Amino acid sequence: MKKSTAIASAAILALPLALASCSGGPSTSSGDADTITVMDYYNNEPDKTMIGDVIDECAATIGITVKRTTVPGKDLIQKVLQQASSKTLPDVLMLDNPDVQQIAATGGLTPLGDLGLxxxxxxxxxxxxxxxxxELYGLAPTANTLGLFYNKKLLEEKGITPPTTWEELKTAAAALTAGDQYGVAFSAIATYEGSWQFLPFMWTNGGDETDLTSPEVAEALQLWVDLVDAGSASDSVINWSQGDVKDQFVAGKAAMMINGPWQIPSLDAETDLEWGSVQVPVNTAGQTPIAPLGGELWTIPQTGDKAKQANAAKLVECLTTDETEMKLGTQRFTVPVRTSLAADYVAEMPTMEAFATQVENARSRTGKLGEEWPEVATQIYTAIQLALTGQANAEDAFAQAAAG
Incomplete structure (x- = not known):
């Protein structure tokens, strides 16, 4: 997950009304069945070209022509709404994984099992x-998740090994805090990014999105409060996006950070920066780190054109072959979703080992709540803000956030 927006979330809430009018209706598709349309939000380089090349290779293999449209991520859902209303949805639609269930609930997507996938x-x-x-509605070639990055030089100077537990994290962060350098940085911003970054701590500790008032959830939030109150993390974390966190790390103003592998190209571009990564620390040694799963899925909308849907299915199938998953994983610093590829992937991409391991136990944000997830995600980041600004203690913050 690189970023989510309130605009997109609001648009999704309108989907049931917009898509209900088009699902199951007559197709407006026209032209040769061997020409299909694709829409995604990979509109920035290098992802735009990387994804485009793979789509073109698959199209050539299948023997079809693909007309691709890319839109900014913040505009994708609004575009889906517009196309649903005019019955011009693409034959293949890429969606951020938390959005799939909400759109599938409207009847606007085709069950992939019906197409042999x-x-x-x-x-x-x-x-x-x-x-x-x-029913399965989306397939992904690769995924991402979160881990703990650390500045090798700064930790070595203090004789600190990368922390694996919360207590080690607090001790290391305190020792690494000096002057304008904080021990650790994370994003606690009042958006889905803040909720996303909190989930590894909440889930690993046994907390659950179905009961945000549990002691396990409060204990995870207390960790963040402790880090900020101790000065080991900046109180500006409430305003930092994950990109801002990366900038702090690159500038040497944070010795460690919670972030995702999509930041690795930027880190590698800094020739003076030596970094490493481990899984997100757990509360108690022996716990299994559980982080949220990021990444996009390829879906097939209900256009009513069976011939085009058959070719769309062939394209989605090609986008999720072993070969394609490995290619995209190595090019984009994302982890192949097919677990049998993990060993070969890590052998080729050793800096991705922590993330490849993390993906094996990573969870879907919508796995338990489905289309109700956005409401709960809002409560999570609201509670984080309340606690880190001193408006509520960790035990009461989630109840206060739910009360609105």
Missing amino acids: DAAGSAQGMVDAGTYDG
Whole structure:
């Protein structure tokens, strides 16, 4: 997950009304069935070209022509709404994984099983993200998640090994804090990014989105409060996006950070920066780190054109072959979703080991709540803001956030 916006969330809430009018209706598709349309939000380089090349290669292999449209991520859902209303949805639609269940719930997507596709061998978290009411609606070639990055030089100077537990994290962060350098940075911003970054701590500690008032959830939030109150993390974390966190790390103003592998190209571009990564620390040694699963799924809208849908299915199938998953994973610093590829992937991409391991146990944000997830995600980042600004203690913050 690189970023989510309130605009997109509001648009999604309107989907049931907009899409209900088009699902199951007559097709407006026209032209040769061997020409299909694709829409995604990979509109920035290098992702735009990387994804485009793979789509073109698949199209050539299948023997079809693809007309691709890219839109900014913040505009994708609004574009879907417009196309649903005019019955001009593309034959293949890429969606951020938390959005799939909400759109599938409207009837606007085709169950992939009806087209002969399945998710055999894929990480369970991504299967859960692409499944609604027992039907699979989306497949992903690769995924991302969160880990703990650390500045090797700064830790070595203090004789500190990368922390694996919360207590080690607090101790290390305190020792690494001096002057304008903080021990650790994370994003606690009042958007879905803040909720996303909190989930590894909440889930690993046994907290659950179905009960945000549990002691396990409060304990995870207290960790963040403790880090900020101790001065080991800046109180500006409430305003930092994940991109801002990366900038702090690159500038040497944070010795460690919670972030995702999509930042690696920027880190590698800094020739003086030596970094490493480990899984997100756990509360108690022996716990299994559980982080949220990020990434996009390819879906097939209900256009009513069976011939085009058949070719759309061939394209989605090609986008999720072993070869394609490895290619995109190595090019984009994302992890192949097919778990059997993990060993070969890590051998080729050793800096991705922590993330590849993390993906195996990563969870879908919508796995338990489905289309109700956005409301709960809002409560999470609201509670974080309340606690980190001293408006509520960790035990009461989630109840206060739910009360609105």
